[in-house]
Amino acid sequence: MSNYTHETVPTQFVQANGTRYAYRRFGKVGTVPLLCLGYFNSNMDGWDPSVTNSLAADHEVILVDNAGVGSSGGETPHTVEGMTEQCVAFCRALGLKAMHVVGFSLGGMIAQKLALDHPDLIQRLILLGTGPRGGEGMTFAELSAEEQADPVAFLLGAFFSPSQASQAAGREYMKRLESRKQDRDLPVSRSSAEAQLAAIREWGTIPANGRYATLKNITHTTLIVHGNKDIVVQPINAFILAEHLPNAQLIVYPDSSHGAQYQHARVFLEHVKLFLSN
Template sequence: MSATLETAPTEYVEAGGIRFAYRRLGSKTGVPLVFMQHFTGTMDAWDPIVANSLAADRPVVIFNNAGVGTSGGKTPDNVDQMATDAENFINALGLGEVDLLGFSLGGFLAQVMAARSAVKVRKIILAGTAPKGGEEHLMEVVQDAFSKNAPDVRLPLFFPPSDASQAAARAFVARATVRKNDRDPESGEDVSNPQAASIIGWCAEQDPDHASLKAIKQPALIVHGSDDTMFPSINAYEMFKNMSTATLIIYPDSGHGALFQYPETFVAHVKTFLDA
């Protein structure tokens, strides 16, 4: 029986002086799909439906970037260094050509990595993310979510308040907490503070001609929630308009965690995109 997100052993590889923790799912042949996670997220914050379903017919690699979870090193306070760390990890595994799935902060990394040549990137999926100079409300939204004292902060943080969305939110949290053994520790301020600085810095860095987006030549699938309060959907439209080969999908009644609210739909869209 092949490994799942809930059962795959945590492995380690040294790269650039950092010991990276990762898990492999799926087949050993095909272009690997590398997952890059959101603000403070670890390997165990991914949705098992998304990870396991995408691993049904391709290699999937999930990892903790520097300083996060069970990985060593120190979390950088800028996107460029985070992207360099991710490139070092991918090269250390000898993955060759890869596809990238970047969610939120991970989407910033995917944009940087696609535009340069340290790793051979075939296609990218950008979920709930923003371009350089994009609109962000990270601290305001996070503070508001914590003020609601929900059983899990992701319920108000990633999902709108509608009954249908909150039902999907509870189902996601249940799936994402199944793994008990060898589970990543939750992130503390040594992760959240530099990651927040990197997000705020990325969005504060103006790119009026969208040169960073125009430098991305790979096919891109942009997926966003209709009511993403952290990175409003105008970000997705700006990326779509300024990338040469991008497709844009916006899911209804959904927020920052749209890919976890509609996991089966998201997987179907990603598979169609990657297989085309």
């Protein structure tokens, strides 16, 4: 094991194709790494330390800011395809030959494209709160690249359901996000957020070759996790993924929205451990 945790691991940098990528790497050395790809307008500090630290007990964990995001240099691509190629450049620069990918929301879109275009790089997929290309209701009309006036209220409203129990879990999650005190990541710039928003909206349009046509080509063992009241990516999209991916299993958590894996972190981590050890 490395001696670092989510809270203490230093930010490192690697150069690839003229872009300087920021990343953090910690956990059980010598295992297949878990590459964690985050959601829209988030940086490395957006991951829940209780989840990443628990994952690091059994696996090496790699958090990364893709091009133009947070502390990374370069420009953020306006398409998921472009983001995927930037992610591959980062992986090649680190010398990664095989990995599991944990993709949350936008990160789950990149994870799908990685599995399609670079299948040999991926061993297993964990898709959190995401949907297929051209999915149901994936217009993301309610999202904006503008800085949120109250980011706490925004995350509590988007990631957690209105119930008392879910909102209480959300407040605990917000406290955990502040547990890293030193070497925190840079915020996402407006230009990067605008590019990300363009990418997820383009992903949500129906492709010329028809809906869901390429999902059958993602043959990796996949775990899909979704909240039954997700207001960002409608739950029907998780069922579509589970229906069309040849080797997928689906878990839907109750009374939860876009951050279901954080509200139900304990049981989520048990499910991940079973999934990765089977």
